[in-house]
Amino acid sequence: MRRWLLWLPLAVFALAMAFAVRELRKPTDRTVYSAMVGKPLPTFDLPPIVAGKPGLSTADVQGQPRLLNIFASWCVPCIAEAPQLMKLKAMGIPIDAIAIRDTGPAIRQFLARNGDPYTRIGDDRDSQVQLALGSSGVPETFVIDARGVIVKQHVGDIRDDDVADLAAAWRAAR
Amino acid sequence: MIAEAGLVALWLAAALAAMQLMLAALAVSRNDDTLARAARPVAVVQGGLALLAMAALIRVFLQSDMSVALVVANSHSAKPWLYKFAGAWGNHEGSMLLWVTILGVAGGAVALLERRVAERTLTATLGTQAAIALGFYAFLLFSSNPFARLPNPPSDGQGLNPLLQDPGLAFHPPTLYAGYVGLSVAFSFAVGALITRDVGPAFARAMRPWVLTAWVFLTIGITAGSYWAYYELGWGGWWFWDPVENASLMPWLAATALLHSVSVLATRDGLRAWTVMLAVVAFSMSMLGTFLVRSGILTSVHAFAVDPERGTFILILLSLYIGGALALFATRIGVVRAGNTFELVSREGSLVANNLLLSVILGIVLIGTFYPILAAAMGTQLSVGPPFFEKAAGPIALVLVVVMAAGPLLRWRRDTLGALVRRLTWPIVATGIAAVALVVAAGWFNMLPMLGLALAAGLAVASVAPLAGRNLLRTPLFVYGMVVAHLGIAVSLAGMAASTAFTREVLVAKAIGESATVGPYRVTLRGIRPVIGDNWSALEARLDVQRGDGSTRLLAPQSRFFSNPPTTTSESAILTAFDGQLYTVLGQPDGTGRWQLRFWWKPWVTLIWFGGLLIAGGGALSILGHWLRDRRQKKRAIEAAEAAAHREAWAA
Numbered sequence: 097m098r099r100w101l102l103w104l105p106l107a108v109f110a111l112a113m114a115f116a117v118r119e120l121r122k123p124t125d126r127t128v129y130s131a132m133v134g135k136p137l138p139t140f141d142l143p144p145i146v147a148g149k150p151g152l153s154t155a156d157v158q159g160q161p162r163l164l165n166i167f168a169s170w171c172v173p174c175i176a177e178a179p180q181l182m183k184l185k186a187m188g189i190p191i192d193a194i195a196i197r198d199t200g201p202a203i204r205q206f207l208a209r210n211g212d213p214y215t216r217i218g219d220d221r222d223s224q225v226q227l228a229l230g231s232s233g234v235p236e237t238f239v240i241d242a243r244g245v246i247v248k249q250h251v252g253d254i255r256d257d258d259v260a261d262l263a264a265a266w267r268a269a270r
Numbered sequence: 271m272i273a274e275a276g277l278v279a280l281w282l283a284a285a286l287a288a289m290q291l292m293l294a295a296l297a298v299s300r301n302d303d304t305l306a307r308a309a310r311p312v313a314v315v316q317g318g319l320a321l322l323a324m325a326a327l328i329r330v331f332l333q334s335d336m337s338v339a340l341v342v343a344n345s346h347s348a349k350p351w352l353y354k355f356a357g358a359w360g361n362h363e364g365s366m367l368l369w370v371t372i373l374g375v376a377g378g379a380v381a382l383l384e385r386r387v388a389e390r391t392l393t394a395t396l397g398t399q400a401a402i403a404l405g406f407y408a409f410l411l412f413s414s415n416p417f418a419r420l421p422n423p424p425s426d427g428q429g430l431n432p433l434l435q436d437p438g439l440a441f442h443p444p445t446l447y448a449g450y451v452g453l454s455v456a457f458s459f460a461v462g463a464l465i466t467r468d469v470g471p472a473f474a475r476a477m478r479p480w481v482l483t484a485w486v487f488l489t490i491g492i493t494a495g496s497y498w499a500y501y502e503l504g505w506g507g508w509w510f511w512d513p514v515e516n517a518s519l520m521p522w523l524a525a526t527a528l529l530h531s532v533s534v535l536a537t538r539d540g541l542r543a544w545t546v547m548l549a550v551v552a553f554s555m556s557m558l559g560t561f562l563v564r565s566g567i568l569t570s571v572h573a574f575a576v577d578p579e580r581g582t583f584i585l586i587l588l589s590l591y592i593g594g595a596l597a598l599f600a601t602r603i604g605v606v607r608a609g610n611t612f613e614l615v616s617r618e619g620s621l622v623a624n625n626l627l628l629s630v631i632l633g634i635v636l637i638g639t640f641y642p643i644l645a646a647a648m649g650t651q652l653s654v655g656p657p658f659f660e661k662a663a664g665p666i667a668l669v670l671v672v673v674m675a676a677g678p679l680l681r682w683r684r685d686t687l688g689a690l691v692r693r694l695t696w697p698i699v700a701t702g703i704a705a706v707a708l709v710v711a712a713g714w715f716n717m718l719p720m721l722g723l724a725l726a727a728g729l730a731v732a733s734v735a736p737l738a739g740r741n742l743l744r745t746p747l748f749v750y751g752m753v754v755a756h757l758g759i760a761v762s763l764a765g766m767a768a769s770t771a772f773t774r775e776v777l778v779a780k781a782i783g784e785s786a787t788v789g790p791y792r793v794t795l796r797g798i799r800p801v802i803g804d805n806w807s808a809l810e811a812r813l814d815v816q817r818g819d820g821s822t823r824l825l826a827p828q829s830r831f832f833s834n835p836p837t838t839t840s841e842s843a844i845l846t847a848f849d850g851q852l853y854t855v856l857g858q859p860d861g862t863g864r865w866q867l868r869f870w871w872k873p874w875v876t877l878i879w880f881g882g883l884l885i886a887g888g889g890a891l892s893i894l895g896h897w898l899r900d901r902r903q904k905k906r907a908i909e910a911a912e913a914a915a916h917r918e919a920w921a922a
Contacts, residue, residue: 109554
């Protein structure tokens, strides 16, 4: 047998181990990202959930880049991200929302307590639109460009450090 | 107290393993017999201490000592005692402890029993075994301590996964682990023999009973696990090709190849390098299997991050042992003198073919198991499912069946094709008849199961053929072992092919009093009633089952609710007939008074596990046969020596 052949098993094994080490060192990201990023918004037409605020349809979202916030009154991280959303609104960024599995009175209370950054709120009672968007939980925030294409997905609550990123993404989408 | 005692035993065992390693290393490098003799008792005591630690863990589980973190996480005081007992290894830390316990006990047994191999090689073997044990003791003590206490003990535990609350847990992991870890002895022997450059028939004969024993345990463990998954998971499948199953199949494939090549080395002094390589591969596969999979690293890449410390530890250990052995192989095997050579058409030739085919199947399973991780690293999420494994490994397995039929009918060293075909006449006739009968009786159906059934018939005839023309009483037991094991493969193959080809499945929603037909059975839903168990409650369907005009039998599948932790499981109800099983599962109510019911008629499915037991039984017969022959030969040698001494005394 050729001598170098004897080293082949060791070489194969070393390669496998190198690969495993690389995998081990990689920071893990368990987030489930939407496959819809880079694609146009799915077609939907959601009724309003609170009086005085219009519902949300695909057509409403086109024309101007904006943020689409997926939230619920029963969601604690949504309370945590409310001040950041108010900051984004103060920067002149239009924000629409989809309320997931919620009721009118609960939303009214939530907005009264945590502030109301939203232009429109759609009522997604059985998560149909949320699933169509590829969103796996609340809160999530999508950046939509003027043509209605999803350009970015932010999973989880918006922290202070995320505000600049989202604003930049919105500006880039113009 | 008992938890601390267990921890102390574990530390002492680790210290003894370190001592055993140093003694062996010094003894081998200085060629010192006194030091070598000291290594044996150390190995025995080390095994005993590991056993003590395992016993301590079982004791705290039986006592439901809720100050031990592991008990809290995996047990509950209301659990039946059997699951408290078996729950000791139904978790990561406990199963690792079981693993090193079996490793220590196996090492102790080698030290106690092995007398055939050269002393220096045995010492090197014990040193290797100690090195493996030391690494895994360190893993347990530094990153997976099963005896860790909680500062504020809760009043009760979180319970054991209900899927594991089955008698299967009591024997499946220990048998499987005995198989995995038994292969460590083969690995240590191979490394020991490489260190002392002593690869030959004596080494193979010393290794053979360990390989066979490990293989028998693996076979039983896999067979039992397959049946457990079959009735417990409620999907009616007997093999799912999931990573954990593949992790047990890979060492089995390697061990099967190994035990055949060990035979060639022991009887004909051939295949030296190949046998050593397989011994290394077989145990490497066990380690990969137990550690990468059981610690969650393989099933999901995410588990790397769950505990990167453990992952790193395991990787370092695997690199040291497998990498070390492979490096030793590369540097030393060239020095090992080539063994005897043989012709292509010969018993050896067929065993080489068997080894190559098994290795190819092993490679396919390995690639199929690891490819999703590789792909995930490249950024694609995918899973490799049964279609890949069946399409890729199935045809090769069938070729292997043909080789397996021919192999035992070949002579050692040299034979002719003509003679082989003559000896294979009856198996070929049986295959042909079975194929024709199948087409006539069932029509043309799926190619692979059809071939499988026909070849199973041929293999069954071929496997008993070596007994033809022999004096059955004087045939050695290990020949019977081979016959029974090969017959077991034929039986199992027939079961797999028949159940794949002819299974009938029905999913219905039925109100009480309505009935459905599946295969030869008519099933009537008689009622649904609640049932209370030890730590669960259930809805139980009463199904009247009737075959033709036969008597009515009652089947009662359940949908069980466990409260700790809250989970629902399906307890299937199975009716075993001589020619197959009726498998019933109770599903959800549909809200209008009807219940989802799922029935399968699985013809001859029981043959799969019966065949598995035959295979294991064949292995056991072979161990016994070799042991008896060794004993007889030893006795004869002693008698001959005495007779010689006697003659000399008279001559003098």
